[in-house]
Amino acid sequence: MLDELEIECPYCGATFTALIEPDDADSVYIQDCEICCHPIRFSVRGDGGGGLHIEVARDDDS
Ligand SMILES: [Zn+2]
Secondary structure, three states, rough: EEEEEEEEEOOOOOOEEEEEEEEOOOOEEEEEOOOOOEEEEEEEEEEOOEEEEEEEEOOOOO
16 A cells, blocks of 8 residues: 655755655665656655655765
8 A cells, every 4th residue: 555745855845745655664765856857865764653754865975
C-alpha cells in the first residue's frame, strides 16, 4: 500500500507528492525534482507505528 507524502524541494521550493511504500522505511534514495530537475535526497523513516516520515535534503555529495 503506497503512502502519499507532500514534500518540498530544497532547491526551488516547489511542493509535490512523493509515493513511498512501507518497505522503504529507513532507506535513502535520490529522485530528481519534477520542477527544477535537481537531485533530491529522500530519507524515509518509519515511526514504529506503521506511519512513515520523509525528509528531503540537497544531494551535496555529488
Ligand atoms: Zn525543485
